[in-house]
Amino acid sequence: MTALEVEIAAYRSANPKSKALHDQAERFMPGGDTRNSIFWSPFPVYVTHAEGTKLTDADGNVRTDFVNNMTTLIMGHRHPDVIKALRDQLDHGVSYPAPSPSVVRWAEIICERVPSVEKVRFVNSGTEATLNAIRAARAFTGKTLIAKCEGAYHGNHDAIQISVTPAVNVAGDAEEPESVVMFPGINPGAADDIVIMPYNNFPAAERIIRKHATELAAVIVEPINGQCGMVPAKPEFLQGLRDVTAELGIPLIFDEVISFRASRGGAQEFYGIKPDLTCFGKVIGGGMPVGAFGGKDEIMSLWDPTHGPGQVQHAGTFNGNPMTAAAGIATLELLTPEVYEELERKGELLRQSVRELIAELEVPMGVTGAASLFALQFTTENVTDYRTYATNDKQMLQTVFTGMLNEGFVMSNRCAGNVSAVHTDEDIRAFVDALRKVLVRAGYA
Template sequence: MCERVPSLDKVRFVNTGTEATLNAIRAARAFTGKQKLVKCEGAYHGNHDAIQISVVPPLDKAGDADSPNAVKAFPGISETVEDDIFITPFNDIETAERVIRENADELAAVIVEPVNGQCGMVAGKPEFLEGLRRITDELGIVLIFDEVIAFRIAHGGAQDYYGITPDLTCFGKVVGGGMPVGAFGGREDIMSMWDPTGGSATVQHAGTFNGNPMTAAAGIATLEALTPDKYEYLDTLGESLRTKLRALFAELEVPMGVTGVASLFALQFTSTEVVDYRTFATNDKTVLQTMFIGLLNEGFLMSNRCAGNVSMAHTEDDVDAFVTAVRTVLKRAGYA
């Protein structure tokens, strides 16, 4: 992984993406001596308290679009975490810059998914991600890329795709080849928080199954199979799927769209261009549910928000079969 991803001086392995973001945030806090975080509205970074905030906030609690409230995802989360986090809209660098500058003295880290999975594999705008890098660099704030999903968009991950170097990166999913996995890594000086040589580590990395050898074997086999040419194939197939879906929606004149980048895609049940959480929230949830069940009946199991990805097992025939299934469901349900 260090050969593939240039920002990784060191990487440590855990069992889930949740533990990856938990440890990256902890490292950022230990390294900077500061407590607070900035995250994007509508971003999921795992199932731990610090970050289960404003993931899918109800709009009547979410506040103004350019000054979103921090909203706990559900009851049971520690009462104090809302005070330790600032929320900013995805893909809006002006607002992010204001939020970061106003709170810079207290900020340990900015955490961002370069491609927002929760809102439908929405690609980060280069100027947004580059802006976050420029501002955090200037202010000495740790920039964490959550590439638990987005690592799959290029051989060297999303940071390779965008040409941006974060301080820390979180991984999961594909790097374990289907086994339970998470990993986090980055700059030597930050990762040295865990270095036990010469005494004890500043931050301890406990966990019975950390660095699990079965996961490592599956992950190595998967990553070795994913050579650069495979990414070209996946990019082409993903683009073909998105193009064919867009053509279908135009032909049927349905208010739908498709988001995604490289092998990632999601159906959007809105005519609004989806670039962040508020535009994602314009989705028609009834049509979404109908599509999810309808596609299941046609033999396609999507995530329950109709997001998915193409893989090396897929061909153009699978893309065509999927597009046909979407057409069938839209017609059967009376939407076209």
């Protein structure tokens, strides 16, 4: 048996009720799944309760959660203030056919914390946030072409599901990558409306931007690339993008759906760089479905319904709904500068402890991340972009992922994770001890 088969056998025997639920799920949902990012082989665990840092599954297994619903739950599960805000709102109704006072406060908090955001609009997912930010840039410039980075995920819509995880043999030159449509069903023409830049390589990105300067409606970038393993942008890469787009009059969009976790004003505060538009999601909804996009007034005013015909149309039954606003406000109000300092300290403690373990065991691994975010990398390459990320050993990744589940720790199915405000140093030490056990058991050490 391979190390992976050993872990999977242990996983199967510890999770019979999840397996039964999955068999039933397969009858009603394709592959039993309705969200690829939380699916894994042979079947995911089915969660019945979450509290603080712990997830309990249908078999009664309790695991420490380092996923926090894909970076969303920055205050952990069921924070009392967030639950109280939701309960209070429940007593007043879950959604209205009119705005609520809370949406005003919510927008105010975001605009106050993120100075580049003069006006904001709410949606229900990060996908809708990037869809609308791209639409904003196209409406504002009257152009169509978008530049994005290879290996960047910006949500699940046609305009941007290009070159997220392309097979390297079809991805072209690393310095001038091809636009690769990610899966069937995406409008093949979408690839023609995108140019792909290598992440963290400013000279190459600049060449591409200058080459297409007159056609570009926007450059979109994630200040911390989640898909490649929470890889922070080099400051000179982001600053270079800001400088060249400002010079050429091209709107710069920061996708801060994940990186808004990095500080009170998002990664743009962390880096000291102001984009023209910003996309939000995850943290700002306190665990409820959410997205938002905002930026310069002159761009956002294209949405102003008082300006009459010709404005960008944007409805959405649940946009700015009061339940999400309640959870979002409660969460954002808990996020003081001190909380961010602690999140960063714990994130660094985890990354440093893993680095020390890797050095001690001499395993062919690395760890990436910034602020409260981390990812294990199963490669000896220094992962700074998609091509280095693509050298990950997938078998080792799956073995460690499954082994960590068996040891009582949950990461994303790509072995990325994050600490919440309620993780303790003890949780982090326990995570590193479990990783040691898994690596030794699998024979990687």
